[in-house]
Amino acid sequence: MVDFVEIVEMAARDGLQNEKRIIPAAEKVALIDRLSACGFRRIEATSFVSPKWVPQLADGAEVMANIKRRPGVRYAALVPNLKGYEAARTAGADEVAIFVSASEGFSRANINCSIAESLERLKPVAEQALADGIALRGYVSCVVACPYDGPTPPGAVADVAQRLLALGCHEVSLGDTIGSGRPLEIAAMLSAVLAVAPPGQLAGHYHDTSGRALDNIRVSLDMGLRVFDASAGGLGGCPYAPGAKGNVDTRAVAALLEDLGYSTGLDLLQLSEAADFARALVAAPGEEQSR
Ligand code: HMG
Ligand code: MG
Numbered sequence: 001m002v003d004f005v006e007i008v009e010m011a012a013r014d015g016l017q018n019e020k021r022i023i024p025a026a027e028k029v030a031l032i033d034r035l036s037a038c039g040f041r042r043i044e045a046t047s048f049v050s051p052k053w054v055p056q057l058a059d060g061a062e063v064m065a066n067i068k069r070r071p072g073v074r075y076a077a078l079v080p081n082l083k084g085y086e087a088a089r090t091a092g093a094d095e096v097a098i099f100v101s102a103s104e105g106f107s108r109a110n111i112n113c114s115i116a117e118s119l120e121r122l123k124p125v126a127e128q129a130l131a132d133g134i135a136l137r138g139y140v141s142c143v144v145a146c147p148y149d150g151p152t153p154p155g156a157v158a159d160v161a162q163r164l165l166a167l168g169c170h171e172v173s174l175g176d177t178i179g180s181g182r183p184l185e186i187a188a189m190l191s192a193v194l195a196v197a198p199p200g201q202l203a204g205h206y207h208d209t210s211g212r213a214l215d216n217i218r219v220s221l222d223m224g225l226r227v228f229d230a231s232a233g234g235l236g237g238c239p240y241a242p243g244a245k246g247n248v249d250t251r252a253v254a255a256l257l258e259d260l261g262y263s264t265g266l267d268l269l270q271l272s273e274a275a276d277f278a279r280a281l282v283a284a285p286g287e288e289q290s291r
Contacts, residue, residue, distance in 0.1 A: 002263040006042070006227045007254060008173075008203065009035050010247045011278045012063075013044040013078055015235030017056050018246075019282050025059040027281055029066045034274040035232060036070040039266045042095065044229075047078035048087040054239060064091035076137065080111055085125045095135035097173075098122045100164060102140050102157045105148025106177065110141070110240040119163055126167035138164030138172045139205065143189050144181035147241050154192035162196040171201050173229055176216065178244045179209030183219040190223045199224030206248050208234060213248035214256050221260070228253055232271065233278035251275050 012032050016023055028046070035043050045067065051058035060077060069075065076095035077088040088096050100118050101107035107115050129136040142149075143157045161172045174193065176186070186206075193202060204220045204227070206213035217228055230253040236246030254266050 002261065004226070005221070005257050005262040005264055007040065007250055007257075007264055007266065008042045008044065008076075008227060008229045009038075009040045009232060009250060010044050010205075010229050011035065011232040011235045011250070011275075013047055013057065014229075014238070014247050015231040015233070015278060016281075017047065017054050018237040018239050019056055019235075021282070022056055023281055025062040025066065028059070028063045031232075031274070031278055031281060032063070032067045032075075034270070034277050036068065036073055037267070038270045038274055039264075040073060041265070042074045042076055044076045044078065044097065045093075048084035048091070049078065049080050061087060061091045064093065074135065076135075078139075079125060081121055082124050082128070085128060089132060089134060093134065095137055096125070096129055097137040097139060098125055098164070098167075098169070099139040099141060100160050101142050101146070102152050102160045103142040103146030103149040106142045106146045106241065109148060110238070115160065119160075119167075122167060126169070130168045136167070136169050138167070138169035139175050140164065140172060141175045141177045143174045144176050144185050145178060147178050147243070152189075154189045157189050158192040158196045161193050161202075165197055165201060169201075171203055171227065172197065173203040173205040173227075175205040176207055176213075177238055177241045179207030179213065181206065181210075181216055182212060183215045186216045187219050187223065190220060190225070194223065199226070203227035203229060205229040207237065207244050207246065208248040209243065209245040214252060217248070217253060217256065218260075221262075230254075231278075232275040233282075235278050235282055249275065
């Protein structure tokens, strides 16, 4: 039997949160509808964060209200706190994703609090999501290095991953936020995380700033991971990780996986069209915002 590897599609959230141009909701909806035709099981559609911090995704409710939901696709939203969770639930998110940094510097820059404070803040979010029966995903950011603090010790990543699982996350996605990771560093980080979590509860979320994301996916596959985040057209980055480029391009990940003999369930022609559409949406693909 062919081994299935899931790609979780990020272009509409991670991909668009860093664009200079504020993209109208209708264009975001058109992108998500195209992505829905590609065969993804999960599409991260938007975030419900402070519009003061990320104005690009301030229209999350409008986007969620207007997408054509395809049966079998889970539409996810990123949330930083209870306020964001409640907005995501009202908007009908099938899955919510909470996020914690493995480094203090990025935590401060991205969500204005320490790692410990963010975990406290996310406790009621997790409890509510579990009570509401909404799937809960977790992210760990800066799993290899932080733009403010430098290299991240693998043990710090394992610690945060373990805490996210203890909150009830069904899966923890490991973010190389600035895309500096090399395969050996990814392997060292994964070794530490795999000591506290099974590979079936982990995903790789690799930004492709240094062009090594595919190599990092290969090493992660070898270590048992079977879920990877990717962004159609390679769009994206984080406004609070200066210089970081987008997630690895979904087309490249799908092609790699097919070459290696894995099944992805994706329609590569539809994906190629969706990726072209995504790239046409952005004013200057891959260019980060100046703030
Ligand atoms: P704060 O300023 O410390 O806290 O922000 P606050 O509670 O005082 O909120 C400020 C204002 O935002 C208030 O409005 C709140 O009501 C409002 P005001 O009273 O001034 O009018 N507010 C909200 N509005 C709508 N929805 C909400 C919400 N929360 C507060 N959910 C906060 C703290 C966490 C809110 C802020 O720092 C924030 O929103 N940060 C998010 C930054 C972000 O989205 N970064 C990108 C996503 S993470 C990422 O990309 C990494 C990832 O891809 C993995 C990887 O690559 O590593 C996931
Ligand atoms: Mg990211």
